[in-house]
Amino acid sequence: QQQVKQSPQSLIVQKGGISIINCAYENTAFDYFPWYQQFPGKGPALLIAIRPDVSEKKEGRFTISFNKSAKQFSLHIMDSQPGDSATYFCAAAGTSGSRLTFGEGTQLTVNP
């Protein structure tokens, strides 16, 4: 049972465009929503994270938008660059501990 659903599975964007990846969750006890970035041959690394007390968090070209009532959150990459080409995972964790539940992943390709 996948508690965090991620879409799309793959995404191709032109350089300078906006990349948008969406996630939906089921468990209302989740209170921490990170995004991880993974380059080929490497392990995932934390990119940006949000807690449900805010609706948006921005770090440079990366923004998380959070909709608590819809139980959805999304990653927006502005001015996408070829160096952003990677696999992106959304995740969620609850108040009872630090275990993360990951989405299926999105393979992003930014064409020059």
Place this chain on the structure above:
Amino acid sequence: NAGVTQTPKFRVLKTGQSMTLLCAQDMNHEYMYWYRQDPGMGLRLIHYSVGEGTTAKGEVPDGYNVSRLKKQNFLLGLESAAPSQTSVYFCASSYGLAGGTLAKNIQYFGAGTRLSVL
């Protein structure tokens, strides 16, 4: 700055063989995790540990065993490898609850072990 180190990086096994994957972290983290990554399925938690001497089952524990005899090391064992265990395995660590509200959830990953079972 080693962080989380996994050995080996690659391994090919025959069905029925056994092996142990080693994970070492130098960040004094309480929590450690083993995941497997398969195409289209994201990262699935196999086992985890909330401190030295403790282990717990994750989402997909069958066919695997783990041990955490030292705080810095977390071992993943396959007693009798099966082709369905062909995957990329990742170890991760985090401060856990000891890190406080903000830090406890941040997991730091190793570079992975690519395992093929023939």
